[in-house]
Amino acid sequence: MMTFDEALKTAAEKVHDRPRTAGRLSGKIAVVTGGAQGFGFGIAQAMYREGACVMIADMNAETGVAAAKALGERADFAFVNVGDEESVKALMAATVERFGGIDVFFANAGVAKAGDLDAMTAQTFDFVTTVNYKGYFLCAKYASAVMKAQFAADNTLWHDIVQMSSKSGLVGSKANFAYAGSKFGGIGLTQSFALELAPYQIKVNAICPGNYYDGPLWSDPERGLFVQYLNAGKVPGAKTVEDVKEFYLSKSPIHRGCLPEDVAKAIFYCVEQLYETGQAIPVTGGQVMLA
Ligand SMILES: NC(=O)c1ccc[n+]([C@@H]2O[C@H](COP(=O)([O-])OP(=O)(O)OC[C@H]3O[C@@H](n4cnc5c(N)ncnc54)[C@H](O)[C@@H]3O)[C@@H](O)[C@H]2O)c1
Structure with missing residues (x-):
């Protein structure tokens, strides 16, 4: 198993070692945390279809391995607990070892534990915050280090970190504040990372979907x-x-739920658009409208 420092070196060396695929993510290496099921898996499928190599990163190894197999030979599975720093570092190293780098990091893993002020325990609040908020920080910290190494090797390259927020990152959610707070906070991180990472041509954006x-x-x-x-x-x-x-x-004025395909289109926009960063993009069928 490669160390994180070895991964930084390898990512720089292999920066042009990408498969020649077709599609909106042609030749990109993407990581999807929480990719074993739900939104993450559907979005991983869409990324794969658009030409990306996809690392499905999840705590659930059984479902995750099956999900990667279902995608095909340009996909693989790596275990990660996004709330654990060593585990996040190991994910980056595993991805570089398997595919040669990281071009698009989708921080999708998230948990929801509803509860009003009377019911919410400090322990549950910590759990939600650790996965949704601290987990995003750890992923951005180590994914951006790989991307910076790639940028140092070729300063014409652009990379993307995309945070899976929620419409509950844009408006409050009754008796669901632990979740909403973590998603609002994540957008604060997204804006701040975007300011810090723009000089390295790493764009950082958030997607705010409606309910799936x-x-x-x-x-x-x-x-x-x-x-x-x-x-x-x-x-x-x-x-x-x-x-x-x-x-x-x-x-929602558009009377249906949000689908992975809807979110995937927003991610493709973020990747293709080289003149935007630090945004939080709603995909809610009109339920949440920006001013
Ligand atoms: N489902 C919705 O309606 C909805 C709406 C808006 C935003 N979101 C967001 O979309 C993301 C995915 O949600 P979903 O509905 O697909 O959830 P889900 O529960 O179906 O899937 C989440 C996946 O994340 C994994 N996971 C959980 N904790 C993890 C950790 N610490 N480290 C690594 N993996 C972990 C789980 O094993 C699971 O495979 C979340 O960030 C969620 O907040 C969901």
Whole structure:
């Protein structure tokens, strides 16, 4: 296993060693944290289809290995716990060892633990903050080091760090402040990293999606949020999961949930656009509108 310092050297040496693929991410090496399932997996599929080599990085090795296999030979799996510094460093080294560098880092791993002020424990608050906020800092710290080494080897190159925020990073979320706070905070990091990393031609942007109702977070029949909200009586008058779903769908003028493909298009825009950084881009079907 390569050390992190060896990875920096190798990334600089192999900066032009990229597969000749076609598509909007042709010849790019992408990392997707939390890529084993949900949004991350769908976006990893879209990146792969657009020509990227994709490292699926996740805590769930079983699902992650299967996800990488499902993509094909330009994909692989690496274990990571984004809240753990050594684990994040090891992910960067594993990616450089496998593919030769890192061009696009998508910090997607995230957890949601709802609860009002009475219910939220300090322990749960720390858990959400560690994964969603500190985890993004650690990923940006070590991914940007690899990208800086690549830029030092060829100063015509541009690289991207993209943070998976949420519409709850743009507007507050009732009884869900641990999550919303971590996503708002992440946008503060995104803006600050963008200022710091622009001289190295590393763009840093956030995507703020609406709810992915078809994904496991919402639709899991036992633990999904639709069932949880029905059982908790969160939607007044709702008698079925369908009632709860309609309540949420009606919040977007474009009357459907967000899909991985919608988010992937925003990421491709960030990568292709060389004249924008530090932005938080909503993908919410019009539920959240910027001034
Ligand atoms: N689902 C939604 O409606 C929605 C809406 C807006 C934003 N988001 C954001 O999208 C991202 C993905 O959400 P999802 O709905 O696909 O979630 P999900 O629970 O379906 O998948 C999350 C993945 O992240 C992995 N993961 C969790 N903690 C990790 C850690 N510490 N290190 C590495 N991997 C870890 C899990 O194993 C899982 O594979 C999150 O950042 C979430 O906040 C989700």
